[in-house]
Amino acid sequence: xxxxxxxxxxxxxxxxxxxxxxxxxxxxxxxxxxxxxxxxxxxxxxxxxxxxxxxxxxxxxxxxxxxxxxxxxxxxxxxxxxxxxxxxxxxxxxxxxxxxxxxxxxxxxxxxxxxxxx
Numbered sequence: 001x002x003x004x005x006x007x008x009x010x011x012x013x014x015x016x017x018x019x020x021x022x023x024x025x026x027x028x029x030x031x032x033x034x035x036x037x038x039x040x041x042x043x044x045x046x047x048x049x050x051x052x053x054x055x056x057x058x059x060x061x062x063x064x065x066x067x068x069x070x071x072x073x074x075x076x077x078x079x080x081x082x083x084x085x086x087x088x089x090x091x092x093x094x095x096x097x098x099x100x101x102x103x104x105x106x107x108x109x110x111x112x113x114x115x116x117x118x
Contacts, residue, residue, distance in 0.1 A: 013034040014034055015035050019038070020038055020042055025062060028062045032063070034063050035065030036062040038067070039069050041070065047073060049083050056084055067085070067086065068088045069089050070091035070094075071088055072094045
């Protein structure tokens with residue numbers, strides 16, 4: 001709590017990075033954080049929309065927003081989107097360093113769009 005109090009004058013938004021474990025969630029339940037951040041490796045099945053929805057609902061005790069990091073497939077990214085996750089990132093190293101075409105993203109001619117290489 002003291003750390004959060006010292007951050008408030010400087011930071012508008014504070015997220016907690018944690019594992020989805022009861023002890024960690026309960027310790028942060030009343031800290032009025034902006035949300036929680038979780039590594040996808042700590043989620044049982046990140047491609048299961050229902051499971052990700054349950055994680056998101058439990059994490060609301062920490063704060064209203066949820067970030068999932070290092071998802072390993074576009075199926076997991078789609079499940080996160082459908083479950084109402086606010087922010088997500090793909091683990092491109094796991095995917096061979098190449099961003100796959102994103103389902104549902106099309107250009108003006110209706111063709112599927114692959115993100116530009118960095």
